[in-house]
Structures are given as C-alpha cells and as structure tokens.
Amino acid sequence: YERHAWRDVADTVNPQDLLCLSQPSAIDGMVWPEANAFLRRLSQRANPAQLVLDLTYVGATAEPPIETILANAPCVSAVVISLSKPFGAYYDRIGGVFCRSENLGLFGNQWFKNLTSLQLGIRLMERFDVFAMARRYASIQQSVAEHAGHTLGLTLMSADIFILARGSADADIDPDLVSYLTRAPGAIDARPRLCLTPGMAERIGMASPNSGTLP
Structure with missing residues (x-):
C-alpha cells in the first residue's frame, strides 16, 4: 500500500x-x-x-x-x-x-x-x-551522509533515524540508482534511503581492522 x-x-x-x-x-x-x-x-x-x-x-x-x-x-x-x-x-x-x-x-x-x-x-x-546515541553521533551522521552523497552523486541529508540518510526528492540523477536506494519505488514523495552504519562505524572507530578485505 x-x-x-x-x-x-x-x-x-x-x-x-x-x-x-x-x-x-x-x-x-x-x-x-x-x-x-x-x-x-x-x-x-x-x-x-x-x-x-x-x-x-x-x-x-x-x-x-x-x-x-x-x-x-x-x-x-x-x-x-x-x-x-x-x-x-x-x-x-x-x-x-x-x-x-x-x-x-x-x-x-x-x-x-x-x-x-x-x-x-x-x-x-x-x-x-x-x-543518547542519536544525539552523540549526530555530527558523524551528517558527515558520513555528505561523504556518501558525494561518492554516489546524490544530495543526502540526515534522517531522523541516526544511522540513516535520505536523498532529495527532486534529485536529477540516475533513475536506476534512485529506484535501487528507495524502499517504496514509484510511491509519491519516495526518496532514496541509505544506511550509514559502515561509514559511521569506521569514523567512530568500531569497524573491524579487516573490514573490506577477503579472508
């Protein structure tokens, strides 16, 4: 629905x-x-x-x-x-x-x-x-959202949920990418939605030292 x-x-x-x-x-x-x-x-x-x-x-x-x-x-x-x-x-x-x-x-x-x-x-x-967690890491959330947006060619902003970012509704970008990142593609006002957990974990210092490498 x-x-x-x-x-x-x-x-x-x-x-x-x-x-x-x-x-x-x-x-x-x-x-x-x-x-x-x-x-x-x-x-x-x-x-x-x-x-x-x-x-x-x-x-x-x-x-x-x-x-x-x-x-x-x-x-x-x-x-x-x-x-x-x-x-x-x-x-x-x-x-x-x-x-x-x-x-x-x-x-x-x-x-x-x-x-x-x-x-x-x-x-x-x-x-x-x-x-407490959302307030503590708000600045990191914003920084990681901006970095991810720059990498993907999106305009991303912090969502209410502190580990997520959402894209601009009127972004002029690859429609396939928008659909892939949208939880309800085709819905009115649907926006790209991105999980920031990997980037935030790296910034906070909790990422595994071997993350991103194959065993």
Missing part, C-alpha cells in the same frame, strides 16, 4: 490482511507524522485488519516524536522491539515482541532465548538515555 493514501487504506483494507507498520519509519528513516491518525482510523472500523507495530527504531532518533506512538490502538495485535539498531548491538540480536494473545508461531523461541543478550539489553537501558 502507498503511504500517502493511508486514509483509503484504513477504510478499504481487507479485514483478513495483516499489516506491518514501522514507526519511526524504515521506509525513509523519518518519523511518520500520520502514523497515529492511521492507527485511529483503522481501529474505528467494526472489524479492522490487524497490525504489527515495529518499534525497532525507537531510541534511534535524537528527539521523541511530537505525539506518543499509539501502540495500544485496538488494531495493534503485536508490538516488536529491538535494541540492536539504537545501541549498535547488531550481532547480539536483542529484541522482543508483545502480543495481545498467545502466538503459537513463537512457541519454539523459549528454547532459543539468549540470556546473555537479555542481560546486555538491560544494562544498556539502565546506563544510557533512550536518545
């Missing part, structure tokens, strides 16, 4: 469909201003489609959204979270899911629970403010 038509989507989506929505948005790295309005409108239906709310990027912005994310909307059947991106702990796979009812598809996960990662996640949340 195209996000700009969110009102029509909320009114006409098949009740049997399962929707997924990320807020802040993985599509362009920005907080989606209409997310709560969409959740409210969808929830007003007598038999709304169910929605999984992906909050992976909560804590990856320097400032909280203007409006508290409506995670308790009636249409939301589950909320998924991750600390991997906000804290740069990709390989520790720290995350979780909150469900309104038992999800049998997750039953087997109880035998694969990583207690070390859970303890690491607890310590990270105890030690750091939820917006």
Whole structure:
C-alpha cells in the first residue's frame, strides 16, 4: 500500500490482511507524522485488519516524536522491539515482541532465548538515555551522509533515524540508482534511503581492522 493514501487504506483494507507498520519509519528513516491518525482510523472500523507495530527504531532518533506512538490502538495485535539498531548491538540480536494473545508461531523461541543478550539489553537501558546515541553521533551522521552523497552523486541529508540518510526528492540523477536506494519505488514523495552504519562505524572507530578485505 502507498503511504500517502493511508486514509483509503484504513477504510478499504481487507479485514483478513495483516499489516506491518514501522514507526519511526524504515521506509525513509523519518518519523511518520500520520502514523497515529492511521492507527485511529483503522481501529474505528467494526472489524479492522490487524497490525504489527515495529518499534525497532525507537531510541534511534535524537528527539521523541511530537505525539506518543499509539501502540495500544485496538488494531495493534503485536508490538516488536529491538535494541540492536539504537545501541549498535547488531550481532547480539536483542529484541522482543508483545502480543495481545498467545502466538503459537513463537512457541519454539523459549528454547532459543539468549540470556546473555537479555542481560546486555538491560544494562544498556539502565546506563544510557533512550536518545543518547542519536544525539552523540549526530555530527558523524551528517558527515558520513555528505561523504556518501558525494561518492554516489546524490544530495543526502540526515534522517531522523541516526544511522540513516535520505536523498532529495527532486534529485536529477540516475533513475536506476534512485529506484535501487528507495524502499517504496514509484510511491509519491519516495526518496532514496541509505544506511550509514559502515561509514559511521569506521569514523567512530568500531569497524573491524579487516573490514573490506577477503579472508
């Protein structure tokens, strides 16, 4: 579904469909201003489609959204979270899911629970403010975005999510490159979206000394 038509989507989506929505948005790295309005409108239906709310990027912005994310909307059947991106702990796979009812598809996960990662996640949340990482590395984000843009021939700017950059909507560049870097190619106001993690890790000094080389 195209996000700009969110009102029509909320009114006409098949009740049997399962929707997924990320807020802040993985599509362009920005907080989606209409997310709560969409959740409210969808929830007003007598038999709304169910929605999984992906909050992976909560804590990856320097400032909280203007409006508290409506995670308790009636249409939301589950909320998924991750600390991997906000804290740069990709390989520790720290995350979780909150469900309104038992999800049998997750039953087997109880035998694969990583207690070390859970303890690491607890310590990270105890030690750091939820917006600390994004604020700390804002200048590096901007610098890496500019460098990546220069390399690709794009005009890139920092996204709300501190490890992402987004391109100019009216950039006069290779359309194939734009399509490749766009999460929703063809959608109205769709923009190129780039992950800055490799460049930021190098600037911060966390990149492997052998990164970029073959074993």
